Amino acid sequence: MAKQQIRTQRTDWQRNHERLVEVASVLVARDGAQVSLEKIAREAGVGSATLHRHFPSRRALLEEVFQGIVERLRRRAGELAGGDPRTGLVTWLEELTVCAANTRGLAAWLAAGADNDPPNGDTCHVVMREATTVLVERAMSVAAVRPGLSPEDLLTLAEAVSLVTEDDPTAARRLLHLALDGVRP
Amino acid sequence: MAKQQIRTQRTDWQRNHERLVEVASVLVARDGAQVSLEKIAREAGVGSATLHRHFPSRRALLEEVFQGIVERLRRRAGELAGGDPRTGLVTWLEELTVCAANTRGLAAWLAAGADNDPPNGDTCHVVMREATTVLVERAMSVAAVRPGLSPEDLLTLAEAVSLVTEDDPTAARRLLHLALDGVRP
DNA sequence: AGACAAACGGAGGGACACCCCATATCGTAG
DNA sequence: CTACGATATGGGGTGTCCCTCCGTTTGTCT
Incomplete structure (x- = not known):
């Protein structure tokens, strides 16, 4: 039970999260902070829903970037x-x-x-x-x-x-x- | 013919033009320069096509505003x-x-x-x-x-x-x- | 008044943000 | 090693926005 309390994410979650931040960094550097979120998701190879689940707002994504x-x-x-x-x-x-x-x-x-x-x-x-x-x-x-x-x-x-x-x-x-x-x- | 060369706009054109700039001024002051152009057109009581005909770009509109x-x-x-x-x-x-x-x-x-x-x-x-x-x-x-x-x-x-x-x-x-x-x- | 040019607006295409739900995947317990 | 349940995914749907096409209306000039 104690092990459960440390909320650890699934490995694919972590992988996607890192990949999204990475791709976002590149695209923001290239196209500015107004880049299409869908473009970031596409480039990262995930659905747009996944991006929105990881980052509830553009702010949240930029924060990590x-x-x-x-x-x-x-x-x-x-x-x-x-x-x-x-x-x-x-x-x-x-x-x-x-x-x-x-x-x-x-x-x-x-x-x-x-x-x-x-x-x-x-x-x-x-x-x-x-x-x-x-x-x-x-x-x-x-x-x-x-x-x-x-x-x-x-x-x-x-x-x-x-x-x-x-x-x-x-x-x-x-x-x-x-x-x-x-x-x- | 000389009279024709002085390109004078139709009165409804002038009226709409002024109204658009006026409405845009109010909405930009209230909501910032990123206001929806459609909202401006709607508020001014014209179709969005008219707005785009008067102002080919957002820049052009803001310029007049x-x-x-x-x-x-x-x-x-x-x-x-x-x-x-x-x-x-x-x-x-x-x-x-x-x-x-x-x-x-x-x-x-x-x-x-x-x-x-x-x-x-x-x-x-x-x-x-x-x-x-x-x-x-x-x-x-x-x-x-x-x-x-x-x-x-x-x-x-x-x-x-x-x-x-x-x-x-x-x-x-x-x-x-x-x-x-x-x-x- | 009638004709012609000028201006209009609704509708539609393409892009985007964001959300719902059926499906796939991961981690684990047996 | 397999089966199960929680977790995560993504296609597609909705609403908004920018912009353009085209049939219709309106102003102007004779």
């Missing part, structure tokens, strides 16, 4: 939090922005997590916010940034930049630095 | 260009950002005009860029902004902010000023 990338970013933030507090924050924002600008759909995904209506656990945006907060606090401790700076706002700004510069990492970096430096001489 | 607002903004930029060069640019960016954040779909619309594949005349983004350029040059002439500042980049940044703060003008203003001031003390 981007989960790996967000986790990698989170770890990167951890590394930077062990380095120079002066440069860590800027490096982090730059890498985050470029990554989001390069990964089709990710910027919109992160930004969408910002104004999340329901309390649906730790979204990717929340993960990013926590990572950013640590780096902002460290930068503040050596007075490398203005006091009172809101990590949330800063993250949203970086997300905004990557949202508007999708597929153009050069522009992403340029706009981010414009925002970080301000417009006054 | 936002045209009035963009024109109003352009005039406002003209006013500001006659005032204080030090404050004009900031006021302009602020009003632009708040307006775009308040007008559902406008931010995405302006941003979409930035990387426009085909040479489709003067889009709204181009109109905004010209308005911004004048104010940036005036601000530069009194050294109120860093030399070398790109009006295009600055406009894109404002669009990015309004894109990510849709329906939240307070946040829009806050993020814009964050970007204008920079993060360093």
